[in-house]
């Protein structure tokens with residue numbers, strides 16, 4: 001068995017499980033975000049796996065600071081590795097040491113999961129960038145899963161348009177990229193915005209921009225973004241570290 005095949009690439013989370021509300025069985029691939037991989041394996045991994053990240057989104061990144069990944073001693077640095085963080089780092093290292101082999105392994109595991117999902121009457125969907133922002137990763141998976149499953153991601157890199165029919169992208173506002181977010185809306189790509197709104201409190205109904213007013217979808221209801229109506233704002237409530245500090249990217253409602 002190859003190294004890549006021995007890794008479990010896909011997992012579920014409280015957020016992905018919510019997608020069952022709309023008939024979707026969702027799986028995410030969590031990787032070590034932004035500069036972590038490069039700091040630990042400088043010879044293998046490029047300077048960042050999140051080229052569009054802002055200081056605030058790195059500081060509050062849910063892939064490193066929430067759930068099991070966030071269970072670290074008080075004051076621990078981003079380089080402190082618990083079991084969950086180490087697994088995310090290991091996946092990233094394997095991805096960079098044998099890219100095609102890793103993509104094939106991810107696709108092979110996804111095909112099996114997709115088959116089980118369909119047997120259960122659900123639509124299978126995979127989010128490969130659950131802690132990274134690598135177009136080649138999402139696109140590579142989408143090509144391998146064409147006709148088999150939906151692939152989707154959030155991205156902070158400006159998509160020129162939706163490309164593969166089974167690869168859906170939602171642009172993410174990071175506190176510093178409002179002009180690009182406006183451009184995304186203009187060309188029909190939805191934009192995810194974190195609002196400084198507490199859990200269970202309502203999000204605004206609409207969001208006004210210099211180009212017009214857009215409806216706000218409650219993105220915390222489920223995570224199946226490819227089902228959202230086009231030209232919408234995907235409203236998310238601040239979570240994890242962002243909830244305590246409301247970084248610059250959490251906008252006030």
Ligand code: SF4
Nearest residue numbers: 050053057061131132
């Ligand atoms: S771009 Fe996304 S995955 Fe990367 S650091 Fe920012 S929030 Fe985390």
